[in-house]
Amino acid sequence: MAGAFAVAVAVGTALLSLPIAVAGPGRADLLTALFHATSAVCVTGLVTVDTGTYWSGFGQAVILLLIQAGGLGIMTLATLLAVVLSRRLGLRARLIAQAETKALSAADVRRVIRRVVLFSLGVEAVVAVVLGIRFATGYDQPLSSAAYSGVFHAVSAFNNAGFGLNADSLMQYVADPWISLTICVAVILGGLGFPVVFELVREWRTPKSWSVLTRITVIVTVVLLVGGTLLFLVAEGGNPGTLGPLGAGATLLAAFTAAVMPRTAGFNNLDIAAYQPETLLLTDALMFIGGGSAGTAGGIKVTTFGLLAYVLWAEMRGDPDVEVGRRRVPSTNQRQALAIALLGIGVVAVATFVMEALTDFSFDVVLFEVVSAFSTVGLSTGITADVPPAGQVLLVLLMYIGRIGPLTLASGLALRDRGRRHQLPEERTIVG
Amino acid sequence: MAGAFAVAVAVGTALLSLPIAVAGPGRADLLTALFHATSAVCVTGLVTVDTGTYWSGFGQAVILLLIQAGGLGIMTLATLLAVVLSRRLGLRARLIAQAETKALSAADVRRVIRRVVLFSLGVEAVVAVVLGIRFATGYDQPLSSAAYSGVFHAVSAFNNAGFGLNADSLMQYVADPWISLTICVAVILGGLGFPVVFELVREWRTPKSWSVLTRITVIVTVVLLVGGTLLFLVAEGGNPGTLGPLGAGATLLAAFTAAVMPRTAGFNNLDIAAYQPETLLLTDALMFIGGGSAGTAGGIKVTTFGLLAYVLWAEMRGDPDVEVGRRRVPSTNQRQALAIALLGIGVVAVATFVMEALTDFSFDVVLFEVVSAFSTVGLSTGITADVPPAGQVLLVLLMYIGRIGPLTLASGLALRDRGRRHQLPEERTIVG
Ligand SMILES: [K+]
Numbered sequence A, B: 001m002a003g004a005f006a007v008a009v010a011v012g013t014a015l016l017s018l019p020i021a022v023a024g025p026g027r028a029d030l031l032t033a034l035f036h037a038t039s040a041v042c043v044t045g046l047v048t049v050d051t052g053t054y055w056s057g058f059g060q061a062v063i064l065l066l067i068q069a070g071g072l073g074i075m076t077l078a079t080l081l082a083v084v085l086s087r088r089l090g091l092r093a094r095l096i097a098q099a100e101t102k103a104l105s106a107a108d109v110r111r112v113i114r115r116v117v118l119f120s121l122g123v124e125a126v127v128a129v130v131l132g133i134r135f136a137t138g139y140d141q142p143l144s145s146a147a148y149s150g151v152f153h154a155v156s157a158f159n160n161a162g163f164g165l166n167a168d169s170l171m172q173y174v175a176d177p178w179i180s181l182t183i184c185v186a187v188i189l190g191g192l193g194f195p196v197v198f199e200l201v202r203e204w205r206t207p208k209s210w211s212v213l214t215r216i217t218v219i220v221t222v223v224l225l226v227g228g229t230l231l232f233l234v235a236e237g238g239n240p241g242t243l244g245p246l247g248a249g250a251t252l253l254a255a256f257t258a259a260v261m262p263r264t265a266g267f268n269n270l271d272i273a274a275y276q277p278e279t280l281l282l283t284d285a286l287m288f289i290g291g292g293s294a295g296t297a298g299g300i301k302v303t304t305f306g307l308l309a310y311v312l313w314a315e316m317r318g319d320p321d322v323e324v325g326r327r328r329v330p331s332t333n334q335r336q337a338l339a340i341a342l343l344g345i346g347v348v349a350v351a352t353f354v355m356e357a358l359t360d361f362s363f364d365v366v367l368f369e370v371v372s373a374f375s376t377v378g379l380s381t382g383i384t385a386d387v388p389p390a391g392q393v394l395l396v397l398l399m400y401i402g403r404i405g406p407l408t409l410a411s412g413l414a415l416r417d418r419g420r421r422h423q424l425p426e427e428r429t430i431v432g
């Protein structure tokens, strides 16, 4: 899998290095091409140049295709992993109509790919139409330009890529519910992940039958959206640089959108450079947690975060088992979540340390940039273009690790044979 | 236990509020008295006034007694917990010479207290003598002043309290190996914790026989001291505000001392306000991890950090069991470590968010102050006295939670009956 993504990045870098990829004279240098190819394939959205004016139509098309390939690739692979691993998920039976067995046939894989592609293109098409109509009717854009912008933003939103065509991302639409909410819906649908959406469509009336995957994903998503919106209102309500000048309805809309975007679409509807320090920290937390497990979002994933919260709750209550909706989650599964969260914290801490050593930026903006890259979010306080080349290479590595790391880890950890060897005598230590 | 510490804080606050506690006219206001009583009982060392000039001799004696009471209290309680919990630790047999049983007799408790007190006062006495001689001979202090300063710094160092009598903490002794290394030894011995020191004294020749507690504590302590020193050299080597002006030997001494102090003594030998941002982050990490489990250090403890590292390693290798030195650590024990680390991260994140909302300080110094209070370290970039009253109350809460929280959690989690109920069907989720 890591190989497929590396090949996509290499092809993208080559294409973006062509003279026809840029709008002006000359060509993009290698680091610029590599940076934006990685950012597109890893659906991150960090940029050092303005997408709408630096790249030509050809360059923008390459970026859009890389986003679509990266998004479809990760969703397909993660869904296949879910099918292989699920004991009860119902995905095997429902998705590939086959008895319980570890092996996937080529026909199974084709069926999953077909459904993922249909789902992706279907949502993108509807979103593109809504956005295109709004761009044409609300902003007096010529029809072709409105349609192009609609498609671009729809693909970018559903794949949680966060690339936009305007230099200010979505800031000019901050008070426009048609555009903001449509993009939010696309972001959330893509970020929930295919298996969860598939299960929700069929069983939304019977939450008691939901799998552990769907239950945790839905609960954590709702908590983060509601809690994030409220904390945004508290932290930024009186800030003249962000929510301050807006009316009541627009404030609520903007706070909700600002809580959706870190998980992990990466469009910005507000000026992040004007955020309060506590809002940057809140956004760091939302970005690090990220979105659903088998979707286009990044981060350690809401399932990892949610499962750890269930473990903590069980530990504090003194329950020997961790139970999610009348199901017991095995301890091996808990340990996977722990491993993914700890490695994520470790990568972010080391990268922040290195980036601080490479640059003179303050700690808050560096941490924000590192978390944004690792969680493939693409939000920035505006320093990306000013990061020195070594730092940009570090961001490229972070985007790549952040995109393929957790899934590789989860599959490697999960698919492994767990035969029990001769057991050693048991001994505990004191902790805390 | 929480009650005993609260009583000590209340008594200390009352005593420090007396007019005779301050050197100048008037008296300390309630918040100042509460802050410093908490800082002393919780062996933190954060101060808003200069200990050597603001408090009278009486006030300094109160602070010293509160430090000693807080340090002895936590070490005794944690050692008793270790005795109760240890299955193999050898502590029962060696410390209280009794068969394996959950109950502790009054005689057992007295024996543990006596040994902890002897250990503490013994180390403090030797350290006080060495420091006193050096203050008298190397710095021309009168004998009485040198002796007082020696005792004060010895008690403060062994109990990882970090209170000093000089306004610059230990910065004037940065190149003095007699003082720096003596204090480092006291800090490390107090921070290892009594059970580990007890086992090391008896079995230092046979590492294979060490308990899991001692093995993890020693390994992580060595790794953090060596790694911390090297990273300090890398990050601060060329900084004219810190290591820059020192010679080679003094640079190494200063880097080592600077790596010892965040875990969690809190003296500073260098000007923290002049640290590079990456050094602040490194210090944050060292502070958060803290020291040994049944000693005077704070933080989540090296055992918690080390056990999680072992869990991660086992997970990445695919081992079903977590093995430390030919012993298997039960999954309940792993889950305790996870709970303590996650709650620590949660407390620090929430407190940082609140402190950012209360003040205008930048993110790096606020995070540093919060971690320093939670981990009862006492290092500061210098903002403590400028934090508004609500923020100082938050720091008081953090010191208190940081001091009694992890141990309460560990004992509560560990002593609890873990009867297994009817088991639900098992189901896993995808993470990452
Ligand atoms: K993104």
Ligand SMILES: [K+]
Binding pocket: B043, B044, B045, B160, B161, B162, B264, B265, B266, B376, B377, B378
């Ligand atoms: K301290």
